[in-house]
Amino acid sequence: MPERPDAVINDTVTHATEDAAMNQPIPQSTDASPDLPAAGAGIAVSARSSKAVAEDGPLQAIARGETPASAIHDSVGEHEAVLEIDHFDFWYNQTAQALYDISMNVPYGKVTSLIGPSGCGKSTLLRSVNRLNDLIDGVRIEGDMRLKNESIYGQGVDVIELRKRMGMVFQKSNPFPMSIYENVVYALRIDGERRKSVLDEVCERSLRGAALWDEVKDRLHDLALGLSGVQQQRLCIARAIAAEPEVLLMDEPCSALDPIATGKIEDLIDELRGTYTILIVTHNMQQASRTSDFTAFMYLGRLIEYGATQDLFTKPQLRATEHYITGRFG
Amino acid sequence: MNDRTEGQEDNRKAAPAGDPGAGGGSWSNRRRRARNSLFAAGEPAVWLTGGALAICTAMVVGLLLLVLWQGLVTFWPQAVERVTTPDGETYMGEITRHNAYAPEESVLSSLSEQVAQQARQDLADDGQTIRRLFRTGNFRLTQNHFTWVDDFSVEKRDKPEWALVLERLEWGRFYGFPEQFVQLHPLDGQTPQALSGSLRTGLAAGHSLQLAVSAPGEPGFALHPLADLRAAAPTPDPAAADAAAGGATPEAAEPAPAPTGIDPSEVIAIAEVAEGPEAAWAAFSEHHGTVRERWQRRRSLEKHDTGKINHKQEQARLAMRSAAMDLETATENANGGTSPEIDRARTRLEEAEAEFEEVRTWANEAFADIRAEIDRINEENGRYQLVMKTAGEGTAPAQTTYARLDGIVRAYPANQLGTGGKVGIYLSRWLEFLVDEPREANSEGGVFPAIFGTVTMTLIMSIAVVPFGVLAALYLREYAKGGVVVSTVRIAVNNLAGVPSIVFGVFGLGFFCYVTGASIDQLLFAAHLPNPTFGKGGILWASLTLALLTLPVVIVATEEAVAAVPNSMREGSYACGASKWQTIQRIVLPRALPGIITGMVLAIARGAGEVAPLMLVGAVKLAPELPLDGTFPYLHPERSFMHLGFHIYDVGFQSQNSEAARPMVFTTTLLLIAIIAFLNLATVALRTRLRKRFAAGQF
Ligand SMILES: Nc1ncnc2c1ncn2[C@@H]1O[C@H](COP(=O)(O)OP(=O)(O)OP(=O)(O)O)[C@@H](O)[C@H]1O
Numbered sequence A: 001m002p003e004r005p006d007a008v009i010n011d012t013v014t015h016a017t018e019d020a021a022m023n024q025p026i027p028q029s030t031d032a033s034p035d036l037p038a039a040g041a042g043i044a045v046s047a048r049s050s051k052a053v054a055e056d057g058p059l060q061a062i063a064r065g066e067t068p069a070s071a072i073h074d075s076v077g078e079h080e081a082v083l084e085i086d087h088f089d090f091w092y093n094q095t096a097q098a099l100y101d102i103s104m105n106v107p108y109g110k111v112t113s114l115i116g117p118s119g120c121g122k123s124t125l126l127r128s129v130n131r132l133n134d135l136i137d138g139v140r141i142e143g144d145m146r147l148k149n150e151s152i153y154g155q156g157v158d159v160i161e162l163r164k165r166m167g168m169v170f171q172k173s174n175p176f177p178m179s180i181y182e183n184v185v186y187a188l189r190i191d192g193e194r195r196k197s198v199l200d201e202v203c204e205r206s207l208r209g210a211a212l213w214d215e216v217k218d219r220l221h222d223l224a225l226g227l228s229g230v231q232q233q234r235l236c237i238a239r240a241i242a243a244e245p246e247v248l249l250m251d252e253p254c255s256a257l258d259p260i261a262t263g264k265i266e267d268l269i270d271e272l273r274g275t276y277t278i279l280i281v282t283h284n285m286q287q288a289s290r291t292s293d294f295t296a297f298m299y300l301g302r303l304i305e306y307g308a309t310q311d312l313f314t315k316p317q318l319r320a321t322e323h324y325i326t327g328r329f330g
Numbered sequence B: 001m002n003d004r005t006e007g008q009e010d011n012r013k014a015a016p017a018g019d020p021g022a023g024g025g026s027w028s029n030r031r032r033r034a035r036n037s038l039f040a041a042g043e044p045a046v047w048l049t050g051g052a053l054a055i056c057t058a059m060v061v062g063l064l065l066l067v068l069w070q071g072l073v074t075f076w077p078q079a080v081e082r083v084t085t086p087d088g089e090t091y092m093g094e095i096t097r098h099n100a101y102a103p104e105e106s107v108l109s110s111l112s113e114q115v116a117q118q119a120r121q122d123l124a125d126d127g128q129t130i131r132r133l134f135r136t137g138n139f140r141l142t143q144n145h146f147t148w149v150d151d152f153s154v155e156k157r158d159k160p161e162w163a164l165v166l167e168r169l170e171w172g173r174f175y176g177f178p179e180q181f182v183q184l185h186p187l188d189g190q191t192p193q194a195l196s197g198s199l200r201t202g203l204a205a206g207h208s209l210q211l212a213v214s215a216p217g218e219p220g221f222a223l224h225p226l227a228d229l230r231a232a233a234p235t236p237d238p239a240a241a242d243a244a245a246g247g248a249t250p251e252a253a254e255p256a257p258a259p260t261g262i263d264p265s266e267v268i269a270i271a272e273v274a275e276g277p278e279a280a281w282a283a284f285s286e287h288h289g290t291v292r293e294r295w296q297r298r299r300s301l302e303k304h305d306t307g308k309i310n311h312k313q314e315q316a317r318l319a320m321r322s323a324a325m326d327l328e329t330a331t332e333n334a335n336g337g338t339s340p341e342i343d344r345a346r347t348r349l350e351e352a353e354a355e356f357e358e359v360r361t362w363a364n365e366a367f368a369d370i371r372a373e374i375d376r377i378n379e380e381n382g383r384y385q386l387v388m389k390t391a392g393e394g395t396a397p398a399q400t401t402y403a404r405l406d407g408i409v410r411a412y413p414a415n416q417l418g419t420g421g422k423v424g425i426y427l428s429r430w431l432e433f434l435v436d437e438p439r440e441a442n443s444e445g446g447v448f449p450a451i452f453g454t455v456t457m458t459l460i461m462s463i464a465v466v467p468f469g470v471l472a473a474l475y476l477r478e479y480a481k482g483g484v485v486v487s488t489v490r491i492a493v494n495n496l497a498g499v500p501s502i503v504f505g506v507f508g509l510g511f512f513c514y515v516t517g518a519s520i521d522q523l524l525f526a527a528h529l530p531n532p533t534f535g536k537g538g539i540l541w542a543s544l545t546l547a548l549l550t551l552p553v554v555i556v557a558t559e560e561a562v563a564a565v566p567n568s569m570r571e572g573s574y575a576c577g578a579s580k581w582q583t584i585q586r587i588v589l590p591r592a593l594p595g596i597i598t599g600m601v602l603a604i605a606r607g608a609g610e611v612a613p614l615m616l617v618g619a620v621k622l623a624p625e626l627p628l629d630g631t632f633p634y635l636h637p638e639r640s641f642m643h644l645g646f647h648i649y650d651v652g653f654q655s656q657n658s659e660a661a662r663p664m665v666f667t668t669t670l671l672l673i674a675i676i677a678f679l680n681l682a683t684v685a686l687r688t689r690l691r692k693r694f695a696a697g698q699f
């Protein structure tokens, strides 16, 4: 299936005219056809989604400006959470709310992907985790997040210390204007690490981790900007994992790469699975289904459905999720 | 413009291709629009922009070419021409320029018959005639450096083979013919006969020996043939003397023959004379180098050695003065009573006084030594003289003058020079220009102090302005939250660039010299007062004034460079756990460095060429000492300095001999442009290297 073109849905009015059927929960039967009219056949999908009545799906609620409860699969709760997002709201400025009451637990050592149409707040959520949004003037948040039970937005949190516990890979690779070696050990350098043995070791380990070692080991001291696109992105991954982060955040790491390069990054993510907790944003449904253990579907700033990837893709609890996954809208 | 029908054709063809959906209704519409717009065709725009560029380029290139040409030809040695008029006037010199003019009737009527006739003939066709400006030199004979000669009054014109150009330390150039070269051999206790005898053996061909007899006036001696020497005075015969004394009648004491010739005791030296231009020139060439070397030594003695002694003496005086001041304060503090403070201060003062006395005796001795050495060198150099005969100055007949060799910087027979010789003179003039000090009120000699001052000032300025500008710009871009204050600051900074530079000079004088400098003097150099040390113009204050002047350039350039650093880089750095300062220091600054250096280039270009404010804060016509020298503390930021830009102004418009100084304006301008270009190229090269390092292509 080709990657869907991103259609920006910012406007709730547009959405309100869409097929009402897709807003409804679908029966929990594996052979259920998506086209099957599901009038009144809905069931409560989770303890917190009891508000979602059968004929009134979450998308209608969103269209009315409400924030329906997310459909969170029980499978998520079976895993130890490293990152807990707790009723998180986010405003870019007084009027532009980008996230509405997001609550989700990111399981330890798993790959969790965030999917949803463009502009639904995936990046905002991701950047809220390491408080990169603090750099923007006028943002406001409510609620909290916890990394290993330590508050991220609480009072007196040292943002810099916090960011040191996470790594981040951006949509567009952004190697620093320095050598490959210095790029990788950047996080250690700013911590004041000077021992060459340590730096060398971390550099090699990280580059091996990012499957880049063999390609660049002979030119570690060349300028990083001389690498190819996919190499640069893998370098950024190496940089992100150099400080052994507790959570690795990836914002569409493959969107600027061709399919072969994308495959390489996906393989890499596969290898990192288990070692790192990864939270990844993607537009590519196949990528989400291939690489991630858990998937969260977001829509207009709300978390719609969240569960094990397998379940979400084969038997989504909400019709909206199913429609998005199968490409009916988004 | 295109033919109209042709333009319509084009439109008709283009329109359907561009927009197949365009219906018949919009058809006429489109055609009208295309015709109305002059710029739609594109061609006029090309002409407009290209023309503007061409005009700009022509002006800039024209200016540069003028400076380059005038600056380059100035030092090229020219032929020396001699002209004579029917009225018997003679002029000899280099032609500096010529122009066409229409002489007034009164001028013509004052001419002699023959010349006036020639002039009328000349003027017949267009009423104008050519006149040439001769650099005739020989200022002490004519009180003139230049003379205009009308073409119509020239009867004969030639380039004498032995016309010699002397560039002298003083009084400008001298044009004439070498007649003799005189080298004095001091007697050193020998008799003239003995010395001439011994000299005769090794005498070069064409040289002869003569007697040098002390005489008042310029060379200090007069020459007489050897034969004039009175035979060794017969040792007075005691008998004859007795007879003379005892003789009663005068006739008995037969009067000694009236002494003919020259008494050996009057002879001060034996002169070895090279007669004739060729021999004189050869002898001159042989001795000029050594004489000049001795002269250099003398100059160094006068400057450096005396300077050092003076410095020591001044130091001792200052120590004494500050001890005296300490005593005063101690006495004041004691309120008329006594205190150990006073005693201590008094002993210190006594010590300082003793020290000063000691230094003074030493200095006087040292001065005497130097004086003696200088006198010796002077005396030795005075033994070499070139005798020159002029071609005649106007109506005056030819004259003969002596020229000391150590007063001649350079001499050459202008009309005999081949290309190689000319190039040699040309290069030696450039060398002198670049490494030597100015002489003759800056209109001759070199500009080394000015080069040094300009470069040093520019460097100090860059060192001051770049860090400040960069820090300020970083605050504006990275830390300050946008708002009224930041906008105001930004506007203020930009307006600073529009303030006339002389205002900065006034500010620099008022703030740096009179406030800051005076305070520094009060605190640290109280002993020097009332002579200001920092409380007057100096290279430091000039540099800081220019730093202020160029600050907006650096701030604006840095702000732009910092803003151009992609945000993704900053985010990447923050995501790695870097603090703001770490991000700035490790990511933003390196990336912005090329842009910052661009700002530096602009600042240097602006600062090095600025003159007006410098006149107020420390640039002077002639600085006795460089701001950097061998006496502690080596760098003297309080000293006034020379600056090429100011030098141009001074030489071109403040010089008495402005005609002679004019070419120097162009050479100095050329040099200033070259220095600024060099400084810029150096920074650009640096920038290119940095750019390669930090900002290679993304993929
Ligand atoms: N700096 C900002 N200031 C104001 N609004 C913003 C800002 N950045 C994003 N937004 C808005 O917040 C909403 C969420 O944006 P976000 O970038 O998180 O979406 P996304 O899901 O990552 O989209 P995409 O898939 O296109 O990357 C969008 O409506 C966007 O317009």
Ligand SMILES: [Mg+2]
Pocket: A122, A123, A124, A251
């Ligand atoms: Mg995004």
